[in-house]
Amino acid sequence: MKTDQNRITELFNIQYPIIQAGMIWHSGWRLASAVSNCGGLGIIGAGSMYPDILRENIQKCKLATDKPFGVNVPMLYPNLEEIIQIILEEGVKIVFTSAGNPKTYTETLQKEGIKVAHVVSSTKFAVKCEEAGVDAIVAEGFEAGGHNGRDETTTFCLIPNVKKHISKPLIAAGGIALGSQMKAAMMLGADGVQIGSRFAATVEASAHENWKKKITELNEGDTHLTLKELAPVRMVKNKFFGELEEIYQSGRDKEALIASLGRARAKRGMFEGDMEDGELEIGQVSALIDEILPVETVFRNLLKEFEETKIPFL
Numbered sequence: 001m002k003t004d005q006n007r008i009t010e011l012f013n014i015q016y017p018i019i020q021a022g023m024i025w026h027s028g029w030r031l032a033s034a035v036s037n038c039g040g041l042g043i044i045g046a047g048s049m050y051p052d053i054l055r056e057n058i059q060k061c062k063l064a065t066d067k068p069f070g071v072n073v074p075m076l077y078p079n080l081e082e083i084i085q086i087i088l089e090e091g092v093k094i095v096f097t098s099a100g101n102p103k104t105y106t107e108t109l110q111k112e113g114i115k116v117a118h119v120v121s122s123t124k125f126a127v128k129c130e131e132a133g134v135d136a137i138v139a140e141g142f143e144a145g146g147h148n149g150r151d152e153t154t155t156f157c158l159i160p161n162v163k164k165h166i167s168k169p170l171i172a173a174g175g176i177a178l179g180s181q182m183k184a185a186m187m188l189g190a191d192g193v194q195i196g197s198r199f200a201a202t203v204e205a206s207a208h209e210n211w212k213k214k215i216t217e218l219n220e221g222d223t224h225l226t227l228k229e230l231a232p233v234r235m236v237k238n239k240f241f242g243e244l245e246e247i248y249q250s251g252r253d254k255e256a257l258i259a260s261l262g263r264a265r266a267k268r269g270m271f272e273g274d275m276e277d278g279e280l281e282i283g284q285v286s287a288l289i290d291e292i293l294p295v296e297t298v299f300r301n302l303l304k305e306f307e308e309t310k311i312p313f314l
């Protein structure tokens with residue numbers, strides 16, 4: 001892949017327009033620093049970290065790489081103000097916000113010289129991001145794993161529509177694990193890509209080995225978007241998922257869904273390795289992932305596939 005500057009590489013001062021998603025229970029300092037050292041943008045996922053753990057991860061990431069890296073901050077985080085303060089104190093230069101109003105902290109962060117990107121699942125919210133003054137917009141199709149949009153708009157439909165309505169740099173997310181998919185997203189109008197599931201199944205990801213192995217065994221149809229009554233999540237169909245389905249069949253009781261979720265279901269599954277009773281969040285593209293690889297190998301494959309994907313004239 002040619003390394004000429006485009007809007008994303010210039011904005012974040014990186015070599016390749018490849019951003020690693022800030023996934024809960026996967027995206028610690030080891031994964032983020034490895035991605036950054038390969039020329040992409042590594043992201044620490046604050047959504048599964050207590051404030052002191054986030055600070056530790058930021059400090060270790062600064063020691064492990066001299067390249068740019070960022071922090072993903074879900075705006076629904078209960079310790080949000082403390083998280084923002086840690087980011088400012090530790091001198092983080094890039095923040096990806098999600099699951100909330102982009103206006104909340106964009107100006108505060110930008111005043112400190114921080115670049116801000118916000119994740120959305122629709123053109124309507126992409127426009128609101130532009131109005132809020134963010135530096136870049138991540139448009140994520142419903143193929144993606146984890147928390148998702150309610151409209152179930154696919155990446156192929158979402159990216160060209162968002163591109164028509166905004167002028168800010170655009171990052172495509174959802175259903176991207178191969179270099180050919182990266183090229184397709186950029187041909188649709190994206191300036192770069194955000195990749196989650198492929199980086200979840202890497203040596204450096206902080207998730208449990210049981211979960212990483214499970215990712216490599218998934219086939220088409222093994223994930224499903226559910227829990228729209230609370231917050232839509234794409235997850236693996238396991239015993240826990242079956243419990244949720246039983247609640248739906250008995251009348252879609254919102255309180256029963258909340259009770260079934262309990263506390264720390266995602267941690268139990270992805271971090272502690274319970275493949276039956278844990279919440280296992282991953283994208284549809286997991287069907288294309290059949291190996292746990294080092295980040296360096298993932299990058300090499302992405303760039304090779306990108307270059308080898310030729311678009312013949314009809």
